[in-house]
Amino acid sequence: NAGVMQNPRHLVRRRGQEARLRCSPMKGHSHVYWYRQLPEEGLKFMVYLQKENIIDESGMPKERFSAEFPKEGPSILRIQQVVRGDSAAYFCASSPRSALGYTFGSGTRLTVV
Amino acid sequence: KNEVEQSPQNLTAQEGEFITINCSYSVGISALHWLQQHPGGGIVSLFMLSSGKKKHGRLIATINIQEKHSSLHITASHPRDSAVYICAAADLMDSNYQLIWGAGTKLIIKP
Numbered sequence: 195n196a197g198v199m200q201n202p203r204h205l206v207r208r209r210g211q212e213a214r215l216r217c218s219p220m221k222g223h224s225h226v227y228w229y230r231q232l233p234e235e236g237l238k239f240m241v242y243l244q245k246e247n248i249i250d251e252s253g254m255p256k257e258r259f260s261a262e263f264p265k266e267g268p269s270i271l272r273i274q275q276v277v278r279g280d281s282a283a284y285f286c287a288s289s290p291r292s293a294l295g296y297t298f299g300s301g302t303r304l305t306v307v
Numbered sequence: 308k309n310e311v312e313q314s315p316q317n318l319t320a321q322e323g324e325f326i327t328i329n330c331s332y333s334v335g336i337s338a339l340h341w342l343q344q345h346p347g348g349g350i351v352s353l354f355m356l357s358s359g360k361k362k363h364g365r366l367i368a369t370i371n372i373q374e375k376h377s378s379l380h381i382t383a384s385h386p387r388d389s390a391v392y393i394c395a396a397a398d399l400m401d402s403n404y405q406l407i408w409g410a411g412t413k414l415i416i417k418p
Contacts, residue, residue: 236393236408237350250405283348296340298350 198223198288199268200299207276207306215302218268219288223297226269228261231283231301240284243269276306310334311396313409321417326381328412330394333375337397340406341368341379344391353379353392384416 199218207213219226228240230253239253243263251261258276263269273280286299311332320326330339341353354361354368356377361368365384370377381388391413395406 236410237395237406238408239405242405253405285350287350287352295355296352298342298352300349303348 198286198297198299200284200286200302202302203300205302205304207304209277209306210275213273213276213280213304213306215271215273215284215286215304216268217271217286217288217299219286220297223288223290225289225291226263227287227289227296228269228271229285229287231285233282237285240271273304276304278306280304281306309410311394311407311409313392313394313412315412316410317413317415319415319417320384322385324384324416326384326388326414326416328379328392328394328414330377330379330409331375332377332394332396332407334396334407336375339370339377340395340397341377342393342395344393344411346390350393381414386416386418389415 198220201216205213217226224245226243229237230240231237241254241261242250243261245263246265258274260272281304283301283303285301287296289296314329338355338357340355343351343353353366356368356370358372365382367380379392391411393411394409397406
């Protein structure tokens with residue numbers, strides 16, 4: 195039973211490009227959470243999704259960031275027109291239901307050059 | 308004042324020592340999580356507590372709801388335990404999924 199799979203593990207983008215981060219939750223988990231960890235800082239909530247629904251995106255920047263969790267396939271965090279300040283580790287977690295038994299992925303380290 | 312406070316911020320100990328990391332919170336919680344972040348960045352969920360005590364291998368987590376305090380203990384510590392340990396509270400008054408994070412405790416175990 196694989197854990198939460200995130201890919202890519204490392205992603206380098208030039209300013210202005212798009213970044214797509216993928217998260218496949220644990221089997222049987224229908225709740226997905228994205229967190230961002232800026233260098234030397236703690237984790238900050240970005241968005242909470244269930245299949246085909248965004249439940250709470252209060253932690254997402256208003257522009258350039260979007261997330262989806264389609265009926266089939268992984269959850270995608272998409273950052274358009276990346277800037278240097280987007281450089282961070284992005285973690286995905288899943289749970290079988292809200293706040294119960296989080297399992298974290300290994301994260302995607304985004305570097306914007 | 309942060310709603311979730313951890314202490315100490317940094318802890319260096321010798322291999323074999325008994326380690327205690329503390330977490331105090333000011334909000335009503337539905338659950339408290341202890342997580343471990345390795346130097347490489349990966350995060351592992353260690354425990355989720357709503358009452359009492361849990362044990363997994365050399366790790367023990369306790370929580371006192373009345374005192375709003377939780378502790379993570381490591382027995383017979385080993386250099387591979389070196390990591391950042393984070394407590395996070397699920398706020399009872401929130402929608403129960405936005406965790407309130409402590410700042411983390413950086414633990415170094417020397418051989």
